[in-house]
Amino acid sequence: MILPQRAQRYAEGPQRKAMKQILCLASLIVLAAISFPPKSSSQAPYDVVILNGRVIDPETRSDAVRNLGISNGVIKAISTSKLQGHTVIDARGLVVSPGFIDLHQHGQDEENYRFKAMDGVTTALELEVGTGDIDAWYAQRDQKSLINYGVSAGHLAARMVAMHEPLKFLPTGDAARRAATDAEIDEMKQQLERGLQRGAVAVGFGIQYTPNASRWEILEMFRVAARYGASCHVHMRHAGVKEPGSSIQALEEVISAAAITGAPLHVVHIQSTGGPATPKLLQMIAEAKSRKLDVTTECYPYIAGMTDIKSAIFDEGWQEVFGIDYKDLQWAATGERLTKETFSEYRKTGGMVAVFSMTEEIVTAAIKSPITMIASDGILENGKGHPRTAGTYSRVLGNYVREQHALTLMDALTKMTLMPAQRLEKRVPLMRNKGRIRLGADADFTIFDPQSIVDKSTFQEPAKYAEGIKFVLVNGVLIVKDGQLQSNTYPGRPVRAPLNSN
Ligand SMILES: [Zn+2]
Numbered sequence: 001m002i003l004p005q006r007a008q009r010y011a012e013g014p015q016r017k018a019m020k021q022i023l024c025l026a027s028l029i030v031l032a033a034i035s036f037p038p039k040s041s042s043q044a045p046y047d048v049v050i051l052n053g054r055v056i057d058p059e060t061r062s063d064a065v066r067n068l069g070i071s072n073g074v075i076k077a078i079s080t081s082k083l084q085g086h087t088v089i090d091a092r093g094l095v096v097s098p099g100f101i102d103l104h105q106h107g108q109d110e111e112n113y114r115f116k117a118m119d120g121v122t123t124a125l126e127l128e129v130g131t132g133d134i135d136a137w138y139a140q141r142d143q144k145s146l147i148n149y150g151v152s153a154g155h156l157a158a159r160m161v162a163m164h165e166p167l168k169f170l171p172t173g174d175a176a177r178r179a180a181t182d183a184e185i186d187e188m189k190q191q192l193e194r195g196l197q198r199g200a201v202a203v204g205f206g207i208q209y210t211p212n213a214s215r216w217e218i219l220e221m222f223r224v225a226a227r228y229g230a231s232c233h234v235h236m237r238h239a240g241v242k243e244p245g246s247s248i249q250a251l252e253e254v255i256s257a258a259a260i261t262g263a264p265l266h267v268v269h270i271q272s273t274g275g276p277a278t279p280k281l282l283q284m285i286a287e288a289k290s291r292k293l294d295v296t297t298e299c300y301p302y303i304a305g306m307t308d309i310k311s312a313i314f315d316e317g318w319q320e321v322f323g324i325d326y327k328d329l330q331w332a333a334t335g336e337r338l339t340k341e342t343f344s345e346y347r348k349t350g351g352m353v354a355v356f357s358m359t360e361e362i363v364t365a366a367i368k369s370p371i372t373m374i375a376s377d378g379i380l381e382n383g384k385g386h387p388r389t390a391g392t393y394s395r396v397l398g399n400y401v402r403e404q405h406a407l408t409l410m411d412a413l414t415k416m417t418l419m420p421a422q423r424l425e426k427r428v429p430l431m432r433n434k435g436r437i438r439l440g441a442d443a444d445f446t447i448f449d450p451q452s453i454v455d456k457s458t459f460q461e462p463a464k465y466a467e468g469i470k471f472v473l474v475n476g477v478l479i480v481k482d483g484q485l486q487s488n489t490y491p492g493r494p495v496r497a498p499l500n501s502n
Contacts, residue, residue, distance in 0.1 A: 045086055046069035046076060047476055048069075048473070051083070051092070052067065053068070053094050053447060054094065054095050056095055056409070056413055056437075058414035061410060065080075067079045067081070068437070070085075070443040070476045071476070074476070075443055076439065078437070087478070091471070094448060095447065095449075096445055097120075097437075097446045097448070098417040098446070099122025099472065099473070100121045100393050101123040101421055101434060102116065102123065102125065102375055104126075104127060104378075105125060106126055106169070107378055107385070110144075111380060111381075113145060113492070115380060115389055117146055117479050117480055118465040118469060118485060119392060119466045120394065120466075121147060122148060123148035123149070126151045127150075127151070127152040128206065128233050128235055129156055129169060130154025130200070130204035134195045134199060138494050145493075146492055148444070150428075150495030152201050152233060153200035153203050153204070153230075154195075154203075154205075154206075155206070155210075156175070156204070158191035159171060161191055162185075162191065163175045169308075172311070179212045189220055198499060199498065202424070205218070207237040208236065209313065211315070219261065222258065222260070222261040223261045226262040230497075231263070231423060232265050232266065234267055236253070236267060238273075239273045240276070240323060240357075241275065241277045242321060247273050247275070247277045248277055251284055254267065255284065255293065255295060258288075259288075259293055264296075267285065269375070270297045270366055271363055271365075275357055279365055282297070282366070282369050296371070298373040298375035299375070300375060301399070302386070302395075303363055304355055305355045306352055308353075309343070309346050309353045326339050326342075328356040330356065331353055332385060333351055364404070367407065370411070373416070374416050378390070383463035388457075390455070390462060390463060391464075391466050392455075394448075394469065396415075398468065399455070402451070421435030421436070422435070443476035444475065446472055448469045449468045452468040453466070467483070468483075469483065475491045475493060476491070477489060477491035479491065
C-alpha cells in the first residue's frame, strides 16, 4: 500500500493501524464482490447452462463457483442461482476457463483442430508463417472448422511470390537464400498490404529462414504493418548466444524496427530461439515495455523445437549456433536420432526434424515469466510431428502448475486466454469478446479437471490426445463432451480483421 506523503510523516498509533487493517479487509471483500458480481438476465431456458463449475476469469482475476447461461453462442448469465437450459453441463469439481487461444498453430486442418480441441484450444491462429492469399485461406475453412481460426499475411509467402518461387510452407530456393532487389521488396510490400486489406490478423516473419533478407527489407515490412496497426509475429534472425549473430542481436533488430516504425512486435517461441540467452531476452523485452514499446512474447513447454531439415537454419555452422550435434536431432517420421550420414541424406529430401537444444531450466524460466504467453507452434501431418501440437496447454497445467508449482493456475490461464486476446484486439476487435468470462463475451470455454489434466503426446508418439479436458465449447456448441470429441460439428468462426482497414 502507498500512503500519501503527508500521512507518512506521522507515526502510526496502534488504533490507526487496527483501523487500517479493518479498512483493508473491507475493501478486499468489496473488491471480491464487484469483480465477479452474480448476474442473471432472465429465467428463460438458455441453449446451454454450465452448472457448479469453478469459474475463473483472468480479466477480473475472479475465481468462484458460478452457473453460466449461454444462448446464441454468447454468455447471457453468470449467476449463483440455478439456471435452466436445453443442454446442461455439470461442471462440479471442474475449472471453467475461457477457451485457450493459440497464437502460433501452423497445422490448420481437421486433423490438427481435433488435437487442439482435446488440448482445450478454441481459437488456433497461424501468425508466424501466415499465408500469401488471405481470401483463399479463410474460404477453405468456412463452415468446415471445429474451432475458430485465423491467419497473418506472411513475409515468407510475400518473398516467395516476389521471387517467383512456388508457394510452400517454408521457402527453400531463391526466397530462402538470396538478397532481394528494391523492386522485389516493393512487390513484397504490396503483397503484405493486400493481405492486410483483406483482413489478415497480423504480419508474420521467419527471418531465420531468409538469412539474406536485409535489415532494410525487414524495416520496410514493419512499416506496412504499422500503417495497419498489425502486430509483427517474428521468428528472429538468429538463435543462441554466439556473437556476432546471437539471439540478443536479433532481438535488438526487431525491437529497433518496432521503435522506428511504430509496429507492435510479438517475438515467437522465445525459449527455443534464445536457448541459454532466454532470461536476457526476457529482460530486454520487459525493459522495452517499460519504455512504452508494444512488445510481447510467447513460449512452449518443451526442451526441443522442430523444423524442416532443408531450411537455412541447418546451413554450415548450425552445431555451433545451437550448441548441439547430430545426435541431438531426431527425425520426426521415424523417431531415429541422426548421424552425420543420415543428416546429409535427409537434408537432400527434406522433412521435419526435432532439435533438442534447450534445458528444463530455460523452459521453466520462460513459462514462469509474467510477460510470456503460451503458444504451441504446433503442426501434425498424418500423426507425425512435435508433441507440442497435442499437449502444450495440458502440459503447462498438469506439469508446470500442478506438479512443479512453477506458476499459479490463474497466471497460467491468463497466459492462455486474456493475454493473447489483448495482443490482437486493437486490430481485430472481435478478440475483445474472447479470453474473458463476462456477459456478452463469446461462449468459448475449456472445462477441465485440474487434478488430472495431463499431456499424453511424446516425441515418440506425438498424436495422442491430452487427458483431463472434459468439455470444450466453441461459440456455445459442445465439441468435446465428457472427454470425447464430438463428430460432424463445425462451430468454428473466422478470426479476421475488418476488411480494408487502414
Ligand atoms: Zn518459428
